[in-house]
Amino acid sequence: MRRTVRRASATVFALLACAAAVWGQQAAGYKAPRTRDGQPDLQGIWSARNAASGSLEAHTASQGIRAGNSVIVDPADGKIPYRTEAIAKRDENFKNRQTADPLNKCYTPGVPRLMYLPYPFQIFQTNEYLAVASEFAHTTRTIYLNGTSHLPDIEFWMGDSRAHWEGETLVVDVANFNAETWLDMSGNFHSEQMRVIERMTRVAPDELRYEATITDPKVFTRPWTIRMPLYLHREPDAQLFEYECPVYLEDEAKAKK
């Protein structure tokens, strides 16, 4: 009897493990390599290949924006659950996006937008810090792994990122945002009340699964979640260069004079 129960639970466990793999928690059997401190090693140069930088929702192509599927996995309809009064603001943002998009002014992209821009970023990891360096306008994030808390009363363009490990997954709690950044090129936005919980898991040697749950009671009716794979750059000479956005903006303004 006892043996049967054991066998049954083993079967259930195997099924669950299988389901977890299908659900995309992790490819069966894959465990990320370890850093010298024993943490799952997320280091490398990564970038998205999807159309999320254009819009997080399913969208048709338009000037400078490539068509794409929704990357929103919750709610199930793939739409951002805006409060009624916030939709007008989003539509206005979309209409004025050429001038109103903070990225067109070379402002710091914010989180999660930095993670799916069409510019690579590199992760560096020590036991206390996970440092993210992006090629876009030399944007950086420091993700604290040292058990410290969010700083009180300080707003950041990139938010304040404090993280911990849940098994193979890095869970990052990002708070202290300002209300100046957008989520994509289509005017999707948030307020200073935004909170982002990111989950990053290396599910294969070349794939970092990225998930972000966005909460902002001022703008959205409920939390919602995006999920996408980020890909490792495999070129042997891959390295970050510089996209110095404000320099090119100033050069362009001077050339027009």
Next chain:
Amino acid sequence: MMKMMNALKVGMVLAAGLIAGFMPLQGQGGGNGKALPKAGPVKRLADGKPDLQGFWETRNFFSAFDLETHTVATLEIPVGKGVVVDPPDGKIPYQPWALAKKQEHLNSHLADDPQAHCFLSGVPRQTYTPFGFQILQPEGNLVFFYESFHAYRIIHMNTRPHPDPAIKLFEGDSRGHWEGDTVVVDVANLNGRTWFDMAGNFHSDALHVVERYTPIDANTINYEATITDPTVFTRPWKIAFALGRNLEANYENLEYACVEGEQDLVHYTESQGGQKKDQ
């Protein structure tokens, strides 16, 4: 606007406010002026290499103003002692045309300093631009995160050569190796769009920099940079000063968002002889 400002430590480098901050430090050479606690030996990683991790800042704040000794206060640049150790006269060995150009820069630095436009500082200027930097030392790299301009540098500790010289970068391409306890960093692929300081000392895109970071105790790194640029100088020259560990408990880099907060940019886009357009 105030909300934006919250996220900034507004640029002392960019504003005249810096003078007030730096003047009292002049000539002390000891940085913050407080007696430093006696430092222990250099920390080590498991592989025996020096552990340089932590927060660092220059102990010679004057170099942000002028690498050479500045004897007469000029256009918001105070009097102070330089850090050029070679040639022995402490002067940057300019070619004659370049010395004239440097003087023009000095006269218009308030408008034309690339830092005033929120451009990246370049090497070695990044090292002595205020607010310090964090060193991270993951396997295979040294990574410097500077607070100013949220600049970063990745020092590749591998044997790959610099990329194609057609690629020009504000911070250059940095390749490092250990010589005993010293990290020697070879910096190439630099563009010609940065200055060395507020006094308008400059270079071309033929610039090549070799930096040496030598920890001498737990809280001090001796820094040297040898600067070569045959287009602008008559010979290589060298600066040297110490970097000190920031000993403040729980210190963190904050966010310095220059482009977003630099509301004077429109006034500064052209040289106005050192004057803002609206003055």
